Amino acid sequence: MSVKLISALRGTSYSAFKYREYRLFWIAAAFSNIGMWSLIWGRMWLMRTLTESEVTLGLVATANLGPVLIFSMWGGVLADRFNRLKIIRITRLMFAIATLGTGALIDSGLVEPWHVLVISSLTGTLLAFDIPSRSAMVATIVPKEHLAGAISLYSIVFGSAAIIGPMLFTPIVGSLGLEGLFYVIGCSYVFTVLTLLMMSTDGHKVKATTSTAFDGLIQGFRYLSQQKTISSVILLGIILGLFGSSFETLLPVFTEEIFLGTEKTYSNLLLGTGIGGLFATTVITFIGRRVRPALYLFIAGISVGVMQLLFANTNVLSVAVFLAGIMGGFKVVLGTMNTTVVQMLVHEEFRGRVMSINQLTWGASALGGLIMGYIAQYFDAQIAMTLGGSVAILASAIVGSRLIRSYGISVNPK
Numbered sequence: 001m002s003v004k005l006i007s008a009l010r011g012t013s014y015s016a017f018k019y020r021e022y023r024l025f026w027i028a029a030a031f032s033n034i035g036m037w038s039l040i041w042g043r044m045w046l047m048r049t050l051t052e053s054e055v056t057l058g059l060v061a062t063a064n065l066g067p068v069l070i071f072s073m074w075g076g077v078l079a080d081r082f083n084r085l086k087i088i089r090i091t092r093l094m095f096a097i098a099t100l101g102t103g104a105l106i107d108s109g110l111v112e113p114w115h116v117l118v119i120s121s122l123t124g125t126l127l128a129f130d131i132p133s134r135s136a137m138v139a140t141i142v143p144k145e146h147l148a149g150a151i152s153l154y155s156i157v158f159g160s161a162a163i164i165g166p167m168l169f170t171p172i173v174g175s176l177g178l179e180g181l182f183y184v185i186g187c188s189y190v191f192t193v194l195t196l197l198m199m200s201t202d203g204h205k206v207k208a209t210t211s212t213a214f215d216g217l218i219q220g221f222r223y224l225s226q227q228k229t230i231s232s233v234i235l236l237g238i239i240l241g242l243f244g245s246s247f248e249t250l251l252p253v254f255t256e257e258i259f260l261g262t263e264k265t266y267s268n269l270l271l272g273t274g275i276g277g278l279f280a281t282t283v284i285t286f287i288g289r290r291v292r293p294a295l296y297l298f299i300a301g302i303s304v305g306v307m308q309l310l311f312a313n314t315n316v317l318s319v320a321v322f323l324a325g326i327m328g329g330f331k332v333v334l335g336t337m338n339t340t341v342v343q344m345l346v347h348e349e350f351r352g353r354v355m356s357i358n359q360l361t362w363g364a365s366a367l368g369g370l371i372m373g374y375i376a377q378y379f380d381a382q383i384a385m386t387l388g389g390s391v392a393i394l395a396s397a398i399v400g401s402r403l404i405r406s407y408g409i410s411v412n413p414k
């Protein structure tokens with residue numbers, strides 16, 4: 001039976017697991033992303049317990065992702081000049097320290113809203129230097145023929161973490177308090193660092209092609225300007241980051257004001273999103289190389305907007321959980337196809353810089369979260385999410401259809 005199973009999986013994404021370095025990298029990502037999901041939602045809920053302002057929720061998102069807009073390109077330059085594995089070892093250790101420190105603040109009773117914003121800014125800055133190196137590493141630990149599969153498998157980490165994180169939220173907060181949640185997250189980052197220390201540092205540094213970091217940055221922009229397909233995919237991701245972020249930012253408001261719920265309701269909505277994401281990721285891994293990236297980007301972008309419109313206009317919790325699941329699935333498809341296209345097309349010496357620019361989609365979510373927070377504050381959450389969904393649909397239709405017309409539904413790597 002095991003032989004048949006291995007044979008059946010040989011043509012799928014799961015064949016990437018036969019490489020030791022990738023297995024360790026994947027395990028480290030599992031620990032890290034469970035912590036990341038719990039950290040994002042935990043901070044949102046923490047801020048909601050400290051203040052009733054919707055604007056502060058947007059500020060948390062901005063503080064966490066805003067630094068990605070400012071520093072991620074420099075993070076990409078470092079990724080193309082220094083050892084990428086050593087960089088993420090350092091950033092993940094700093095994540096552990098910051099998260100454990102947050103738990104200590106809550107435990108002491110001294111935590112205030114400005115503490116949450118400062119720590120979110122710190123971890124956002126770490127993300128700006130962590131993500132480009134982490135993203136660029138995948139292509140160096142598996143052969144190119146397994147790259148698409150490895151990226152899809154890496155997406156399973158996000159989908160699984162989106163389920164495990166919400167599942168842990170209620171029992172941990174209920175038994176250990178909110179401070180206990182941050183202690184557990186901090187420990188998950190410690191395990192991440194320990195796993196990364198088991199990996200070899202060989203092959204994670206490329207030869208710099210410029211004499212200074214600034215020249216490297218300019219060279220990266222020049223390269224990206226010549227890669228029209230990559231630029232189109234990044235542009236669509238930025239637009240959806242700006243206007244598709246209202247769901248995450250406003251979910252605590254919907255939990256309390258629309259569904260009249262508690263942290264358990266919040267956790268159930270997150271769980272629905274995670275299950276949808278994991279299901280979509282699993283389907284992608286079995287599709288393998290038959291995926292059609294441009295078409296899937298187009299469909300997923302429009303679908304995310306449609307789900308936001310429907311979610312904004314329902315007050316039935318069971319329906320909302322179902323819609324959250326569908327939205328989670330399409331968001332995973334969107335992110336996976338975005339990363340796959342970029343990773344397959346970019347040249348190795350520019351990988352860190354291009355992946356850092358691709359992370360502007362995350363940074364755009366910070367600005368989008370702030371915008372949605374202000375709209376919800378001065379109008380209401382339903383209007384804000386309806387507006388965000390409408391813009392997401394329009395942008396996806398314009399940019400996505402142009403991408404398909406120019407490059408077809410499949411994008412072939414060079």
